[in-house]
Amino acid sequence: DAxxxxxxxxxxxxxxxxxxxxxSPKSGHDTVSWYQQALxxxxxxxxxxxxxxxxxxxxxxxxxxxxxxxxxxxxxxxNALLLGDSALYLCASSFLGQARSPLHFxxxxxxxxx
Amino acid sequence: xxxxxxxxxxxxxxxxxxxxxxxxxxxxxxxxxxWYKQELGKRPQLIIDIRSNVGEKKDQRIxxxxxxxxxxxxxxxxxxxxxxxxxxxxxAQKTSYDKVIFGPGTSLSVIP
Numbered sequence: 001d002a003x004x005x006x007x008x009x010x011x012x013x014x015x016x017x018x019x020x021x022x023x024s025p026k027s028g029h030d031t032v033s034w035y036q037q038a039l040x041x042x043x044x045x046x047x048x049x050x051x052x053x054x055x056x057x058x059x060x061x062x063x064x065x066x067x068x069x070x071x072x073x074x075x076x077x078x079n080a081l082l083l084g085d086s087a088l089y090l091c092a093s094s095f096l097g098q099a100r101s102p103l104h105f106x107x108x109x110x111x112x113x114x
Numbered sequence: 115x116x117x118x119x120x121x122x123x124x125x126x127x128x129x130x131x132x133x134x135x136x137x138x139x140x141x142x143x144x145x146x147x148x149w150y151k152q153e154l155g156k157r158p159q160l161i162i163d164i165r166s167n168v169g170e171k172k173d174q175r176i177x178x179x180x181x182x183x184x185x186x187x188x189x190x191x192x193x194x195x196x197x198x199x200x201x202x203x204x205x206a207q208k209t210s211y212d213k214v215i216f217g218p219g220t221s222l223s224v225i226p
Contacts, residue, residue, distance in 0.1 A: 004157075033213065042120075042203050042216040043158065056213050090157070097210050100165070102148050105157040 002027055004106035006091050012112045013081050021076040021109045025093030031055075032074040033103065034066060035090040043090055049074050050096050078111075086113045116141045118206050120217030128225050133191045135220045137204035140185070144206040147180060147187050148214070153200045161202075162189070194224045 005024045013019050025032050031050045035043035045058035049068035068074045072093075078085055088110050092103035117140040127133050139147075148163035164171045164178045164187065171178050175194075180187040191198055204217040 035216075040219075042118075042218045045213045045215065048213055055211075058213070092214075099210060100146075100163070101210055102160045102163055103214055105150075105159070107157050 004091055004093050004104050006089075006106035006109050008109060009107065010110045010112075012114060014114055015081055015083060017081050017113075018077065018079045019081060019111060021078075021089050021091075021111070022073065023076070023091030023093075023106060024073045025091075026104045029093035029095050029101075029104070030072055031094045031096040032068060032072065033092045033094070034074070034076045035092065036060070037088040037090055037108070039087070046076070081113045083113050086111060116144075116206070116208075116215045118204060118215050118217040120204050120220055122220060123218065124221045124223075126223045126225060127194050129194060129196060131194055133194055133198070133222055133224075135189045135202055135204065135222070136186065137188065137206075137217050138184075138186050139206040139215075141206070141208060142182075142185060143208045144185075145209060146207040147178070148205050148207075149178060149189050150203045150205065150216075151200045152203065152219075158203060191222075194222075196224050196226050198222060199224045 033048040034046040037043045047057040048055045052068045063079045065077045088108045090108045091106045095101040120137045145166045150158035151161045152158040177190045201219045207214045
């Protein structure tokens with residue numbers, strides 16, 4: 001039973017560039033949430049995808065966008081990268097609406113913006 | 115907006131001693147409170163969780179208590195071991211359809 005997988009593991013980009021991060025949820029899960037974790041801080045909620053639509057969004061600018069595919073996998077896109085976007089981006093999957101469906105995290109993508 | 119606070123930010127204990135991490139949440143509608151452990155360079159992993167209809171839950175050396183009136187919940191680790199050294203995050207969620215909000219984390223060091 002594969003867990004949550006993310007790619008790539010590391011990425012270095014230049015300010016102003018665009019980046020796409022990918023996530024495959026745990027088998028049986030239908031919901032993907034994306035989090036940004038800056039060094040020494042807790043995960044900050046970016047948005048959540050279910051049935052190929054963005055259900056909820058945190059306090060992140062429109063430069064952050066996403067997509068969910070019919071197989072439940074998801075992408076996170078960040079445009080016009082800023083130095084402050086450097087962080088660990090975590091994908092977490094769950095089963096929406098289940099009484100107890102804790103988040104299962106992937107290993108994350110470490111994004112460095114120079 | 116919704117907020118979860120956590121303290122202390124760092125905690126150092128001797129092996130065998132107990133460790134307690136405390137969290138408060140702002141949204142009284144929060145109903146589910148998971149705790150995650152994140153070892154250096156690894157993914158956060160769920161270690162224990164509690165729902166609002168339960169005041170306390172225990173799993174071996176780990177226990178969580180919840181005071182809904184005060185909007186407080188705590189993680190207790192007894193008989194700490196070096197492998198307990200990690201960053202611990204508390205979190206809160208209103209319903210299973212809502213986002214999970216995380217606290218800023220507590221870095222626990224267990225000294226052998």
